[in-house]
Amino acid sequence: MVASVVHGVTIAGVTACLPERRETVADLAARFGAEAAERIAKATGIEARHLVPPHQCTSDLAEAAARALLDGLGWDAAGIDLLVNVSQTHDHILPSSGFLLHRRLGLGKQAAVLDLGLGCSGYVYGLWTAAAMLRACNGRRALLIAGDTTSRVLDPNDRSVAPLFGDAAAATALVADPDAPLMAFTLGSDGAGAPYLAVPGGGLRRPDEPPHLFMDGTQVFAFTLREVPGSIRAALDLAGWTMAGVDRLVLHQANAQMVRHLARKLGAAPGQTVLALAGHGNTSSASIPLALASALPEELAAERRRLLLSGFGVGWSWGSAAVEIGPLAVCGTTLLSADGRPAIPAGAARDAGLSANSAGDAENSA
Amino acid sequence: MDTKDFLLALDEMLELDPGTLTGTEELESLDNWDSLAVISFIALVDEKLGLVVEGEKLAKAKTVADLLALAGVAVPA
Numbered sequence: 001m002v003a004s005v006v007h008g009v010t011i012a013g014v015t016a017c018l019p020e021r022r023e024t025v026a027d028l029a030a031r032f033g034a035e036a037a038e039r040i041a042k043a044t045g046i047e048a049r050h051l052v053p054p055h056q057c058t059s060d061l062a063e064a065a066a067r068a069l070l071d072g073l074g075w076d077a078a079g080i081d082l083l084v085n086v087s088q089t090h091d092h093i094l095p096s097s098g099f100l101l102h103r104r105l106g107l108g109k110q111a112a113v114l115d116l117g118l119g120c121s122g123y124v125y126g127l128w129t130a131a132a133m134l135r136a137c138n139g140r141r142a143l144l145i146a147g148d149t150t151s152r153v154l155d156p157n158d159r160s161v162a163p164l165f166g167d168a169a170a171a172t173a174l175v176a177d178p179d180a181p182l183m184a185f186t187l188g189s190d191g192a193g194a195p196y197l198a199v200p201g202g203g204l205r206r207p208d209e210p211p212h213l214f215m216d217g218t219q220v221f222a223f224t225l226r227e228v229p230g231s232i233r234a235a236l237d238l239a240g241w242t243m244a245g246v247d248r249l250v251l252h253q254a255n256a257q258m259v260r261h262l263a264r265k266l267g268a269a270p271g272q273t274v275l276a277l278a279g280h281g282n283t284s285s286a287s288i289p290l291a292l293a294s295a296l297p298e299e300l301a302a303e304r305r306r307l308l309l310s311g312f313g314v315g316w317s318w319g320s321a322a323v324e325i326g327p328l329a330v331c332g333t334t335l336l337s338a339d340g341r342p343a344i345p346a347g348a349a350r351d352a353g354l355s356a357n358s359a360g361d362a363e364n365s366a
Numbered sequence: 367m368d369t370k371d372f373l374l375a376l377d378e379m380l381e382l383d384p385g386t387l388t389g390t391e392e393l394e395s396l397d398n399w400d401s402l403a404v405i406s407f408i409a410l411v412d413e414k415l416g417l418v419v420e421g422e423k424l425a426k427a428k429t430v431a432d433l434l435a436l437a438g439v440a441v442p443a
Contacts, residue, residue: 043406258405
């Protein structure tokens with residue numbers, strides 16, 4: 001296991017973007033029957049998911065999230081030293097979407113761009129990479145983007161995956177700050193898990209097979225219980241924290257049962273544990289920042305909080321981070337309409353509470 | 367956790383009346399034994415017994431008695 005401490009970097013803001021269209025339990029009932037749809041919702045805690053229309057890509061959500069973040073912070077895109085883009089759903093085989101975002105956001109030629117092909121562990125890996133590389137290049141500002149449009153790579157009639165995954169992208173601003181508290185990371189991998197969570201088709205090995213997500217939920221759950229608690233405890237030790245000293249445990253939002261079970265196993269109280277998936281589903285690498293931006297915007301805007309983040313999934317790959325962040329200048333969510341306009345204007349990221357609350361209402365009414 | 371308690375926990379998990387399962391049942395014959403139940407079973411064993419069941423072995427289980435054996439609980443004679 002990699003254990004890595006990064007000094008001198010902090011998070012300045014987090015924004016997330018969801019596509020406007022929602023699919024609810026009622027929509028699933030039409031495809032899978034009412035009883036199955038209700039049972040899935042009850043077992044997973046997922047009531048609705050936001051899905052892109054066929055012409056939208058992850059980079060569109062990412063661009064909207066990043067614009068809201070940069071506008072909110074008043075950052076000039078040309079002054080960003082590093083862009084780390086975490087995604088498995090690129091617009092093209094090449095170039096990877098980081099370069100499309102470099103252009104569309106107006107980053108400068110001095111910036112380094114790096115794409116990481118990771119899913120549910122991707123936010124922690126991306127945060128580690130962005131923070132460590134920002135220090136390594138002695139830079140000032142980095143932009144971390146994480147997200148997927150998993151709905152584009154699954155069969156909507158496959159009930160083992162379609163009811164679980166939603167689309168989202170998130171943007172995180174990192175800034176060099178000599179007084180920043182340390183960030184402690186633990187990271188691990190096990191390629192033996194590759195067959196159990198995969199989109200085997202659509203790449204160069206099986207070009208004639210449609211790109212459809214396969215997931216063996218039993219293997220995923222067993223892997224998570226095997227590896228994640230140890231990863232989280234190691235991150236706590238590395239930071240010199242205990243679970244009781246953590247303000248918020250933000251696990252990858254795969255399903256409510258998994259989050260609750262892991263939290264109990266780790267001795268985290270329900271009040272410490274963030275559950276923000278009822279209206280979003282599993283949003284891959286965006287799930288952790290989306291949870292921050294949708295469930296904790298007021299809190300993170302108001303004060304400094306100790307967060308324990310942990311992501312785990314495709315690979316197998318897993319990573320945990322102990323970070324102390326806030327008050328954040330920008331924290332909130334935005335929606336992207338089907339015609340590509342932010343349904344909530346980008347500048348409203350400052351009014352994070354408004355957009356986050358409206359998303360929350362949607363969850364409750366589902 | 368003894369066999370009786372474990373069977374009662376399985377009854378609850380599968381939304382059956384307490385005392386329904388005896389151990390001899392074929393998993394295929396249980397309406398609610400599906401991929402969601404499998405995950406609940408892994409969580410149950412981890413929570414009650416501190417043991418992570420191997421996915422490959424679970425996939426081969428055919429009866430409730432096989433589940434008991436995987437969890438290391440005595441199988442009724």
